[in-house]
Amino acid sequence: MNRGVLIAIAVLALAGALAFAARPREATADERVDQITTELRCPVCQGLSVKDSTSETARQMRDLVAQRVREGKTNAEIEAEFRAAYGDWIFLSPPLTSWTGLVWLVPVAALAAGLALVTGRLRSTGIPRPSEPPSSTEVAALRERVAREEAAEG
Amino acid sequence: MSAGDLGAAALRAALFLSLWGTGAAVYAAWRRDARALASARIAAGVGFGLVVVAALSMMFALATHDFSILYVAENNARETPLFYSIISLWAALEGSILLWTAILAGATAFIAFRGTVAIPRLATTALAVMFAMLTFFLLLITTPAADPFARLAVAPDNGNGPNALLQNHPLMALHPPLLYLGYVLTSVPFAYAIASLILGEGGDRWLVATRRFALISWALLGVGIVAGAWWSYAVLGWGGYWAWDPVENAAIMPWLTSTAYLHSVMVEEKRSLLRTWNLALVVATFALTILGTFLTRSGVVNSVHSFSLSAIGPILLGYLVAILILSVGLLLWRSARLRDAGPIGAPLSREAIFLFQNVLFMAATLTVLLGTLYPLVAEAISGAQLSIGGPYFDRVEIPVALALLFLMGIGPQLPWHGASRATLERQFTAPIVAATLGAVAALVTGTTALAAVLTYALGAFVVATVMQEFGRGVRARRTLHGEGELAAFANLFRRNGRRYGGYVVHLGIVLVALAVATSQARTVDTERTLAPGDSVEIAGYTIRLDTIRPVSEPQRDSIVADLSITGNGASEHLRPALVQYPNSTAAVGSPGIGAGLRDDLYTILAAYDQRTLSWATIRTRVIPGVSWLWLGGAVIGIGAIIAALPAPRRRAVRMPVAEVAVSAK
Amino acid sequence: MLARVARIVVVVAILGLVVTLALAFRRDPHDIRTGTVNKPAPAFTLGRLDGSGQVSLADYSGKVVVVNFFASWCLPCIQENPALVRVYERYRSSDVVMLGINFQESRENGLAYVQRMGILWTSVADDDGHVALSYGVFGPPETFFIGPDGIIAGRHIGPIDEETLVTAIEKLRGQAATR
Numbered sequence: 001m002n003r004g005v006l007i008a009i010a011v012l013a014l015a016g017a018l019a020f021a022a023r024p025r026e027a028t029a030d031e032r033v034d035q036i037t038t039e040l041r042c043p044v045c046q047g048l049s050v051k052d053s054t055s056e057t058a059r060q061m062r063d064l065v066a067q068r069v070r071e072g073k074t075n076a077e078i079e080a081e082f083r084a085a086y087g088d089w090i091f092l093s094p095p096l097t098s099w100t101g102l103v104w105l106v107p108v109a110a111l112a113a114g115l116a117l118v119t120g121r122l123r124s125t126g127i128p129r130p131s132e133p134p135s136s137t138e139v140a141a142l143r144e145r146v147a148r149e150e151a152a153e154g
Numbered sequence: 155m156s157a158g159d160l161g162a163a164a165l166r167a168a169l170f171l172s173l174w175g176t177g178a179a180v181y182a183a184w185r186r187d188a189r190a191l192a193s194a195r196i197a198a199g200v201g202f203g204l205v206v207v208a209a210l211s212m213m214f215a216l217a218t219h220d221f222s223i224l225y226v227a228e229n230n231a232r233e234t235p236l237f238y239s240i241i242s243l244w245a246a247l248e249g250s251i252l253l254w255t256a257i258l259a260g261a262t263a264f265i266a267f268r269g270t271v272a273i274p275r276l277a278t279t280a281l282a283v284m285f286a287m288l289t290f291f292l293l294l295i296t297t298p299a300a301d302p303f304a305r306l307a308v309a310p311d312n313g314n315g316p317n318a319l320l321q322n323h324p325l326m327a328l329h330p331p332l333l334y335l336g337y338v339l340t341s342v343p344f345a346y347a348i349a350s351l352i353l354g355e356g357g358d359r360w361l362v363a364t365r366r367f368a369l370i371s372w373a374l375l376g377v378g379i380v381a382g383a384w385w386s387y388a389v390l391g392w393g394g395y396w397a398w399d400p401v402e403n404a405a406i407m408p409w410l411t412s413t414a415y416l417h418s419v420m421v422e423e424k425r426s427l428l429r430t431w432n433l434a435l436v437v438a439t440f441a442l443t444i445l446g447t448f449l450t451r452s453g454v455v456n457s458v459h460s461f462s463l464s465a466i467g468p469i470l471l472g473y474l475v476a477i478l479i480l481s482v483g484l485l486l487w488r489s490a491r492l493r494d495a496g497p498i499g500a501p502l503s504r505e506a507i508f509l510f511q512n513v514l515f516m517a518a519t520l521t522v523l524l525g526t527l528y529p530l531v532a533e534a535i536s537g538a539q540l541s542i543g544g545p546y547f548d549r550v551e552i553p554v555a556l557a558l559l560f561l562m563g564i565g566p567q568l569p570w571h572g573a574s575r576a577t578l579e580r581q582f583t584a585p586i587v588a589a590t591l592g593a594v595a596a597l598v599t600g601t602t603a604l605a606a607v608l609t610y611a612l613g614a615f616v617v618a619t620v621m622q623e624f625g626r627g628v629r630a631r632r633t634l635h636g637e638g639e640l641a642a643f644a645n646l647f648r649r650n651g652r653r654y655g656g657y658v659v660h661l662g663i664v665l666v667a668l669a670v671a672t673s674q675a676r677t678v679d680t681e682r683t684l685a686p687g688d689s690v691e692i693a694g695y696t697i698r699l700d701t702i703r704p705v706s707e708p709q710r711d712s713i714v715a716d717l718s719i720t721g722n723g724a725s726e727h728l729r730p731a732l733v734q735y736p737n738s739t740a741a742v743g744s745p746g747i748g749a750g751l752r753d754d755l756y757t758i759l760a761a762y763d764q765r766t767l768s769w770a771t772i773r774t775r776v777i778p779g780v781s782w783l784w785l786g787g788a789v790i791g792i793g794a795i796i797a798a799l800p801a802p803r804r805r806a807v808r809m810p811v812a813e814v815a816v817s818a819k
Numbered sequence: 820m821l822a823r824v825a826r827i828v829v830v831v832a833i834l835g836l837v838v839t840l841a842l843a844f845r846r847d848p849h850d851i852r853t854g855t856v857n858k859p860a861p862a863f864t865l866g867r868l869d870g871s872g873q874v875s876l877a878d879y880s881g882k883v884v885v886v887n888f889f890a891s892w893c894l895p896c897i898q899e900n901p902a903l904v905r906v907y908e909r910y911r912s913s914d915v916v917m918l919g920i921n922f923q924e925s926r927e928n929g930l931a932y933v934q935r936m937g938i939l940w941t942s943v944a945d946d947d948g949h950v951a952l953s954y955g956v957f958g959p960p961e962t963f964f965i966g967p968d969g970i971i972a973g974r975h976i977g978p979i980d981e982e983t984l985v986t987a988i989e990k991l992r993g994q995a996a997t998r
Contacts, residue, residue, distance in 0.1 A: 003579050004579065007583055010587045010589070010590040011586060013590045014590040014593050017594060017596075018604065020597065021596075021602050021606075021607040021608075039545050043957045044957060047399055047543050048397060049543070053392065054392065054758055054760045056761070056923045059760070063947060064947075064948075081953075084854055084855070085861075085952060085953055085955035086955045087955075088541075090541070091540075092541050092543035092546065094540050094541075103528050106520065106524050107520070107550045107554070111514070111517045114512075114513030114516060114517055115513055117825065118506075118510060121498045122500065122506055152362075471837070475837055478833055478837070482829070482833065486826065530840075530843045531839050534839065
């Protein structure tokens with residue numbers, strides 16, 4: 001089979017698998033509780049999420065979230081309830097809406113800047129000469145280089 | 155003379171020798187004076203011995219419960235078992251700095267005796283830098299700032315005992331020393347880099363001299379971090395291994411820059427490019443270790459390692475500032491000389507891939523740094539209080555990690571200077587097919603989260619490329635040397651340890667990536683209040699609470715829940731507990747972990763009936779794949795050892811012309 | 820040109836880092852503010868610890884209310900209790916109401932604690948902890964000062980002393996008098 005065809009088929013299959021994994025799904029009640037409690041900070045722990053903490057306070061918070069989910073509240077409403085009581089501090093990632101959300105820009109900016117710097121240093125074409133048998137001077141140079149590298153490796 | 159007196163005297167003598175050594179090394183480098191170098195050597199050797207004596211004295215004082223020493227009174231008690239008494243050397247600030255100083259003194263002695271033989275002037279200047287840093291740390295531990303041998307006027311009857319979390323698990327013996335070795339050894343490439351800048355040597359000799367140190371410090375730091383993750387998992391008892399806690403972040407930042415360095419340094423060795431960048435990376439790695447120590451010790455950020463605010467904070471910050479001023483100043487001064495001659499390479503060449511990889515690592519490091527400090531900044535500017543934790547870091551770093559996995563696969567396959575389309579097609583057909591198979595494997599095993607499927611695909615991609623490389627290497631050796639397959643395979647490691655050891659490290663990284671992806675995507679847990687005899691089911695396992703009972707030991711009281719686990723072919727007993735140490739207000743949770751190759755069963759005793767022990771709240775987590783994390787760490791360590799070992803002496807090989815043309819492709 | 824810009828950025832960034840860290844020393848890591856101060860006090864109806872009926876926040880509207888969250892396993896609660904008792908005695912026959920909310924333990928333990936510590940003011944049980952969560956409580960002991968207008972005027976995390984209590988109460992009584 002032609003290499004190109006094989007690669008094309010493999011890439012298509014891979015894309016299909018990824019699309020399947022990324023398909024939008026309705027979250028179950030338990031999954032919703034998990035989603036919300038992963039984002040909430042346990043007030044009495046060192047930076048643990050409410051989902052992970054074993055403290056009594058975290059357990060009561062999980063309980064409250066589960067109750068609100070049962071009552072039919074949306075994720076946003078439940079989060080708003082906690083924000084009203086504890087402030088933005090209770091969320092483990094800064095909300096996008098306020099100026100503190102600038103922190104989300106940092107990785108993007110760093111990547112963009114770095115990529116710009118690097119691509120500026122690269123040559124546009126880089127296809128090497130097709131290989132021909134080396135001349136005798138090239139062979140001698142290659143032998144000398146082998147001897148040098150062997151000496152350096154040791 | 156008691157152990158405390160001996161230790162204190164030894165440290166002061168070492169301080170004097172370190173000051174002498176700094177002066178002697180400076181003079182020896184400046185005037186090329188052999189006698190000054192000899193005296194610096196003696197100062198280094200004897201100084202190291204003295205610091206070791208001080209550390210041993212502290213261990214002895216801890217083991218014999220000498221409470222006239224403040225450090226021992228605060229971190230030891232009569233009931234503390236001998237093992238934990240001894241390793242309490244690094245249980246708190248002063249002792250930790252003593253350990254740090256001992257390692258630094260050892261590295262200084264090593265350079266004094268081995269390093270200065272190879273490249274006298276460069277190494278001697280580096281030695282002077284090492285002595286200067288050693289002097290700083292010795293000053294810290296011989297002044298009230300962090301003196302471990304500070305005395306109490308009246309020795310108490312019994313001490314406080316170590317922090318509850320630090321005497322709960324034997325891992326305490328491994329994690330801090332490994333991490334400190336990694337941290338401190340980054341100062342060696344740093345010292346050489348500074349020496350190279352001071353002397354204005356444009357060459358790459360300092361790279362060769364410190365190559366092994368850079369690799370070893372990277373490996374120790376990496377293994378130390380994995381040990382820390384294991385600690386978080388087995389000791390802290392919340393069911394995870396990485397919480398993006400400020401102190402965890404402090405350790406991973408220098409590791410990230412160190413990894414970037416290990417790769418871009420290859421570009422410098424092969425093509426003499428990127429000199430300024432590599433020097434900057436070495437400086438950044440070292441500076442980040444000091445920043446990390448500062449964040450851990452100063453108390454400015456709340457974290458798992460919460461030390462109380464002490465004078466050490468501003469002092470460490472001052473040290474960090476001094477280092478930054480010195481290094482950045484030197485870099486700016488000498489940068490004209492170090493400029494690269496021309497463009498680096500084609501976009502699809504190994505150099506370019508290494509550069510992209512560097513960009514990704516730097517973006518990752520910057521993100522971790524800013525994420526850790528952002529709450530401080532925001533509060534200083536506007537008084538707003540916010541938290542940055544797992545969800546932020548995960549969202550940002552996972553795409554970066556996936557991109558790095560991808561680069562890890564294509565980098566080693568691309569030739570230097572650039573690749574043609576035919577090369578690409580030939581090299582990457584099998585890996586792309588492997589990637590698809592990896593994605594399918596993920597879906598089949600029920601791992602359906604997008605990031606996890608991508609990880610499986612990219613992991614398979616990398617494994618396929620590594621296997622291709624091994625195949626090519628074995629074939630080349632057979633053609634050139636006529637070796638059998640097994641011999642050829644073994645010799646790949648012996649003769650070309652750096653390259654093939656590096657591939658083994660890549661395989662270890664893939665294991666770690668798979669472990670993280672699988673455990674994050676498929677962990678399930680359940681919390682239930684049970685009476686003895688009740689059971690709960692999760693993921694095919696049945697967990698039965700047999701008994702709840704108190705256990706009394708000299709240094710602690712515990713409540714233990716005996717659990718029987720059955721199902722999925724498993725049959726074991728786990729004993730999660732809540733442990734109460736006399737010196738702590740809250741009980742410490744001790745998880746019961748049933749480790750397995752496929753999943754770990756993680757049980758926590760969350761609460762219990764305090765009056766009659768008639769019920770217990772048990773939290774059970776089934777965590778698939780987490781054991782691969784520790785395995786991956788071990789593979790990384792093995793790969794690093796292979797890469798660091800010196801190659802045996804080689805006989806000259808005469809190669810026929812035709813074979814040269816074939817192998818040069 | 821690009822290299823020059825990069826160099827300046829690096830220097831500025833390092834300066835920024837150092838300044839941030841230096842500023843961090845001024846911050847008290849234990850000072851955490853939450854969102855309920857200066858907002859209306861969340862309403863609640865909880866059962867008395869001795870089982871003799873229910874109490875609502877609305878019962879006290881128009882009065883100065885001092886709400887103290889406590890638990891028997893909380894050592895600083897034991898420490899601050901004498902101050903609470905003295906303040907209670909002082910304002911006993913006035914318009915100031917003291918209310919204790921027991922949470923994260925059984926009613927039995929809470930009642931035993933109340934009897935043992937000589938707590939004579941009304942104590943109720945927050946069984947599921949939801950009231951504490953609505954107030955933004957971090958952990959016992961925490962004290963909230965609610966004015967006659969039903970707004971939370973202030974709050975104190977950790978053991979409280981007599982002086983702080985009295986100052987806050989007097990300020991609110993002053994407000995009430997000028998209505």
